Amino acid sequence: MFAIALLVVCEAQRDQSVAVKGQFLCGSAPAANVRVKLINRSISHDLLGRGNTDASGNFMLSGGTAKLTQIDPVLKVSHDCNNVRQLRAPLAPGIRRETFVIPKKYITKGKIPKKIMDIGTINLELRFQNERRKLKVNRIVATA
Numbered sequence: 001m002f003a004i005a006l007l008v009v010c011e012a013q014r015d016q017s018v019a020v021k022g023q024f025l026c027g028s029a030p031a032a033n034v035r036v037k038l039i040n041r042s043i044s045h046d047l048l049g050r051g052n053t054d055a056s057g058n059f060m061l062s063g064g065t066a067k068l069t070q071i072d073p074v075l076k077v078s079h080d081c082n083n084v085r086q087l088r089a090p091l092a093p094g095i096r097r098e099t100f101v102i103p104k105k106y107i108t109k110g111k112i113p114k115k116i117m118d119i120g121t122i123n124l125e126l127r128f129q130n131e132r133r134k135l136k137v138n139r140i141v142a143t144a
Helices: 002-012
Strands: 014-026 035-040 047-052 058-067 073-079 095-101 117-123 132-134
Touching: 014 073, 035 058
Parallel strands: 014 117
Antiparallel strands: 014 058, 035 047, 035 073, 047 058, 073 095, 095 132
16 A cells, blocks of 8 residues: 555655856956756755856756746856945955746656746846855864
């Protein structure tokens, strides 16, 4: 009986995938080497794909997973463009982190995305309403 229930659950899981592409700028220059991640924001926070922007600030990510419920994909971006606190202050602590929600219509049934969400070109100098910061601490190791 347990085996049948397990088989039903496994069959109920469905492959879902998503893809996103775009370009980031920092002012008028390409934002090269910006970390980008495609995450399933549902309960498990599965990593669907990750990478960095190229020398021109372009990126393309895709990924998928098998879930019982529909995935909730978001694009997470980590960068240090325009990393200032106030005009009088030096650099603000931490890496700037943005999250962009991918519309549900770009979720594809199957392992290979059939649609690509093109976010266009975004200037990361902007301050985003949902912006967060992640403090990066370098460890100093003392030697005797």
